[in-house]
Amino acid sequence: AQRVTQPEKLLSVFKGAPVELKCNYSYSGSPELFWYVQYSRQRLQLLLRHISRESIKGFTADLNKGETSFHLKKPFAQEEDSAMYYCALSSTGTASKLTFGTGTRLQVTL
């Protein structure tokens, strides 16, 4: 069975501080990993996916198969980064069902 674990329910950081949102997964095959974000009163939206290997809004995430992790990082947090972040796993290479973690609320304070 596939599982996604986000150990922190809440992460509070000061503006300008580095951010790392943790995500670990368990899956026996080759997963595709995603980070979704939900800003206040907005719908869930894709932030980034591991196959793109891109930086979105200053965020990056590297898939570490040895540690089965896909942590989300940003060197300098901004107030507008405050949101709910979900790590998700897809078991196939095309759009299919996603298995989500329980989410981490990022709170960036002045």
Next chain:
Amino acid sequence: DTGVSQNPRHKITKRGQNVTFRCDPISEHNRLYWYRQTLGQGPEFLTYFQNEAQLEKSRLLSDRFSAERPKGSFSTLEIQRTEQGDSAMYLCASSPATGGKTEAFFGQGTRLTVV
């Protein structure tokens, strides 16, 4: 707004009543998904369609739940004989099936409260 649309946004119903939710996906997307999200949890997969075919159903989808996508466009999710445990946010998402895109676009959800 050309994104995924869900109606109603909120539904309050008495235990034992039936409810139906509607999802209109992005028009060129032929895959459609239903998820359920309870407080403090991430979305949990319920079922998905490719065009009008329902290809997968989660064990979470008891026999009181039924989903349809009759013409391969909009979809409905019906819950019969609602229970308090059905109270949740029901999310719909859509995606294209081809082209290498794997992004699922979510609607704003329907919040169900069973009293």
